[in-house]
Amino acid sequence: MLGIFNKRAKTIVVKEKPSLKVSLDGDGLARLLPYFPIGNKLRYFPEFKQELTLNTAIIAYAINNELVYSNDDISWQEENGAFQLYLLGKRLKKIKSFCFIMPTVGRGEEELDYARKARLGKDGGFIKGNNITLNGEQSDGRLPLLDATVRKQLILKEGHFVGHKVAILDIDPRAFKLIEQRRHVRLRTDIVGEIQTKLGQVPQRCTMVDFSDRAARIIYDGEDSGRSSYREGSVITLSFELPKSTESRVIRGKVIRQHDATVVMTLDNIMREKDFEKVELFDIMEIKANLLQQQF
Missing domain, CATH: 2.40.10.220 (predicted glycosyltransferase like domains)
Structure with missing residues (x-):
């Protein structure tokens, strides 16, 4: 079993249905998660505006409306040719939603000129319904790209980031791809x-x-x-x-x-x-x- 995610998971106060009406499969999520671990710096840009690329980080996952703060809490193993996800050692038989929890402020905003700040808008571009393109950890010349959708913003009422405003991004593994940078560009x-x-x-x-x-x-x-x-x-x-x-x-x-x-x-x-x-x-x-x- 390969673990990527020791704190207990917490129930998140988000009872809305995710905006993406998809059935999430553990195999697809297991293949993208190594490139988007909790705590690592990522780059992102909103609404396909690559000139507005900023730095950010994933501070938690939300799996079936439960907050997960540690990479060690999630693991997977291959079974019959496909990966199965486990949360705190228990197999996730059905994944109704999988979200990234991220700050609503990206590092680097202060370096943008006035025009680009205006195009970015407030809250780092994390506006409900916006597309957010995430650049994950590069590996062997390949750039991981993942398009996510902002479900909503909220102020956390519990957990390690209580009182902080965050954005909740719905994740669809079908929107994940690896770009062979050197071959294409x-x-x-x-x-x-x-x-x-x-x-x-x-x-x-x-x-x-x-x-x-x-x-x-x-x-x-x-x-x-x-x-x-x-x-x-x-x-x-x-x-x-x-x-x-x-x-x-x-x-x-x-x-x-x-x-x-x-x-x-x-x-x-x-x-x-x-x-x-x-x-x-x-x-x-x-x-x-x-x-x-x-x-x-």
Whole structure:
């Protein structure tokens, strides 16, 4: 038996029927839950507005209207080719509803500009009926995506988060998918640029050899291939010009992999005029469209 979820489960004061009229199967839930454990940081965006991506966390599950606070309380095992879910060691024969309990405020809202805050709306976008797209824990280059529906908001009257306002999201395992990121969005490039740990420091010549929706792979000049400043977790800045364009792009991100003279960095912020702002979906699409011109 593989456990993912030592506190006792509590009955949640939500007696409404879930908005999703589906019969939930334990097998489908068991396959998605490892990517969405209680307590781990997740990323989400409301109403398919990927440019409004924020950080959040699941603080509890609600299974058949019972609150579960610990990953250790839920387990499953394979029986006759399908997984069966267990709550506190007791098999769940019928799962009428399965919900994620989440804060109504996402981390990162303060970094949004006025226009994006307006598009986000109140309560982090966790408005009744809204679709919330959750990005789970990545594994082997695959991004777990799950679309959930906000059932309602409430202030918890018991349990470990008593007095806190939360959102209840109905979960449908049929809305879960694993995206092979590198296979679908990786674009091979040959763009000369410069990298540096801070703007104003002496840059180092490099070549961007591929570009995806969330990361870029760079090979820098081998003379200083052992530079410790490019170690994993460090923040670097990449500057480059797009094909058939004289406008430079300056992107800042974290090193997620480094080997010899090769660095893979995330695409977190982009320079607009004189300030860095969060990279938006439009930025990625524009850059990729321009990079494609190199291939024609």
